[in-house]
Amino acid sequence: MSLTLDQARTMIAATRAKGREMxxxxxxxxxxxxxxxxxxxxxxxxxxxxRFGIAQGKAYGAVMLGMSGSAQMARAEQQAYFMAAVxxxxxxxxxxxxxGILLRDAAGAVIGxxxxxxxxxxxxxxxGKAGAEAAGIAADI
Amino acid sequence: MSLTLDQARTMIAATRAKGREMxxxxxxxxxxxxxxxxxxxxxxxxxxxxRFGIAQGKAYGAVMLGMSGSAQMARAEQQAYFMAAVxxxxxxxxxxxxxGILLRDAAGAVIGxxxxxxxxxxxxxxxGKAGAEAAGIAADI
Amino acid sequence: MSLTLDQARTMIAATRAKGREMxxxxxxxxxxxxxxxxxxxxxxxxxxxxRFGIAQGKAYGAVMLGMSGSAQMARAEQQAYFMAAVxxxxxxxxxxxxxGILLRDAAGAVIGxxxxxxxxxxxxxxxGKAGAEAAGIAADI
Amino acid sequence: MSLTLDQARTMIAATRAKGREMxxxxxxxxxxxxxxxxxxxxxxxxxxxxRFGIAQGKAYGAVMLGMSGSAQMARAEQQAYFMAAVxxxxxxxxxxxxxGILLRDAAGAVIGxxxxxxxxxxxxxxxGKAGAEAAGIAADI
Numbered sequence: 001m002s003l004t005l006d007q008a009r010t011m012i013a014a015t016r017a018k019g020r021e022m023x024x025x026x027x028x029x030x031x032x033x034x035x036x037x038x039x040x041x042x043x044x045x046x047x048x049x050x051r052f053g054i055a056q057g058k059a060y061g062a063v064m065l066g067m068s069g070s071a072q073m074a075r076a077e078q079q080a081y082f083m084a085a086v087x088x089x090x091x092x093x094x095x096x097x098x099x100g101i102l103l104r105d106a107a108g109a110v111i112g113x114x115x116x117x118x119x120x121x122x123x124x125x126x127x128g129k130a131g132a133e134a135a136g137i138a139a140d141i
Numbered sequence: 142m143s144l145t146l147d148q149a150r151t152m153i154a155a156t157r158a159k160g161r162e163m164x165x166x167x168x169x170x171x172x173x174x175x176x177x178x179x180x181x182x183x184x185x186x187x188x189x190x191x192r193f194g195i196a197q198g199k200a201y202g203a204v205m206l207g208m209s210g211s212a213q214m215a216r217a218e219q220q221a222y223f224m225a226a227v228x229x230x231x232x233x234x235x236x237x238x239x240x241g242i243l244l245r246d247a248a249g250a251v252i253g254x255x256x257x258x259x260x261x262x263x264x265x266x267x268x269g270k271a272g273a274e275a276a277g278i279a280a281d282i
Numbered sequence: 283m284s285l286t287l288d289q290a291r292t293m294i295a296a297t298r299a300k301g302r303e304m305x306x307x308x309x310x311x312x313x314x315x316x317x318x319x320x321x322x323x324x325x326x327x328x329x330x331x332x333r334f335g336i337a338q339g340k341a342y343g344a345v346m347l348g349m350s351g352s353a354q355m356a357r358a359e360q361q362a363y364f365m366a367a368v369x370x371x372x373x374x375x376x377x378x379x380x381x382g383i384l385l386r387d388a389a390g391a392v393i394g395x396x397x398x399x400x401x402x403x404x405x406x407x408x409x410g411k412a413g414a415e416a417a418g419i420a421a422d423i
Numbered sequence: 424m425s426l427t428l429d430q431a432r433t434m435i436a437a438t439r440a441k442g443r444e445m446x447x448x449x450x451x452x453x454x455x456x457x458x459x460x461x462x463x464x465x466x467x468x469x470x471x472x473x474r475f476g477i478a479q480g481k482a483y484g485a486v487m488l489g490m491s492g493s494a495q496m497a498r499a500e501q502q503a504y505f506m507a508a509v510x511x512x513x514x515x516x517x518x519x520x521x522x523g524i525l526l527r528d529a530a531g532a533v534i535g536x537x538x539x540x541x542x543x544x545x546x547x548x549x550x551g552k553a554g555a556e557a558a559g560i561a562a563d564i
Contacts (some may be wrong), residue, residue: 004186005183005184005185005186008183009183033190035190037190037191037193038182038184038193039183039184040182040183040184041179041181041182042146042149042150042180042181043146043178043179043180043181044146045145045146047348048345048346048347048348048349048392049174049176049178049316049317049318049345049346050178050318050345050346050347050371050372052178052179053346053371053372054347054368054371056371057367057368057370057371076363077363080362080363080366083363083367084363084366087366087367087370091370092367092369092370092371092373092374093370093371094367094370095364095367095368095371096363096364096367097361097364097367174317175316175317175472176315176316176317176318176319176472177317177319177472177473178317178318204471204472204473205471205472205473205476206471206473206477207470207471208471220520221503222499222500222503222506222507222519223518223519223520225503225507225510226480226506226510226515226517226518226519226520227477227480227518228515229480229510229514229515229516229517230473230476230477230479230480230515230516230518231473231476232373232515233515251471286468287465287466287467287468290465291465315472317472319472319473319475320464320466320475321465321466322464322465322466323461323463323464324428324431324432324462324463325428325461325462325463326428327427327428331456331458331460332460334460334461
């Protein structure tokens, strides 16, 4: 199964709705496909201009390593030089903190990732998880 | 005046609708702000995975140089080494063909750019122009 | 509101004047617009040749993240790998220490940033804050 | 002799004044030292945001190669692949067209370069030459 643009749009809309419900700062949300390539992105008014790169970095590391943002953060806390090296390998595009969310199909295969940024990393991840669930897609935060 | 996310979403939806009306291949559409930073992006199902970069490259050159894709193409045809050099300056992010569309406010100031890719460059530009007009925004193709 | 070149020149002149008043080492001062692009820069005689990059890096991170140099430094001290990752995302252009100063309009919206370098980070920030105030622009250091 | 910041400021002010006198579009002007490092820069209101890079690229190639923009353009017209290769060597920072102006001391030694951009390349060069002359500095366009 591949993610469709409609699924990506549903996830972004639901993540943004959850952010408003939680009273978060303006969010930026990206959805990448199973190859780590951008399907859809939205940056809410008032977010800082560089948010695309942060959102993409959270999601890109998740897809490329097959590890959620939380799992990447745990590794970074244990072994910072490893995540720094991984970042070199992936051209500096990995941001190893919560808000990078692995998306899985019913069989558990990774079909892409979301990247959410704008509030605290934990709030970003919570909003994104709600967004994935709204599209009926299992998510590892 | 700054572009809002709602305006960007309107332009993307209208560009995609125009593409379907014209019978084009799957389109990918990005909207950048006046600083060249991504506001919103959508890639239609069936498009090749690298379309974000092409869309962004069309729009980024337009914002940074203040020249539409058609104007960039004319310069590239006259002086290929100049546009190659400009691309080096901007980190390889400039794609100097139609489909890079400058967006202007009522006073004529550049407020951002769209990048459209997927069909021929001229068709990409025509769909994008319709998209901008649907949001009431003047566009140089 | 967009920063004008005259405002940028006023901020640079006043920052330099404050530096002389404080007896600081030669300063280098950049002003970026709301998209992180250079509006104006001056490097005082006697400063080391690489100061443009440091000044730009202080200001660029501030604009792109919407965080002052002090706020970036606090995050770097808590979570060094996060700021290292952000730097990868932004092409190595982020210097997360004081002297990166967010500039805001009367409504609180970010309209650009200054980057000041040459003395201690705290002195750089103090001179820059005086420079912003001389132009009537609110500054987060 | 090294260029001073005051000389750089004089050259920029006089280049801008010449541009207004000639009725040119908004100009962006950089002055680099003999090592190719930025001394001062100004971008006039209404110029596109990416002008720093173009100005720097014109001036950087001039200093690094010891060739004015016109001389670089002649070489590019004869041997485009050579200038493309040079650009690779210098990290994509060379824009080989008029507006890159070598600055010389009384003995003929290169002491830096100006980069001027915003109007046609020939007009950029003419304004910059006037700017250098206003500071009493010999210039190769």
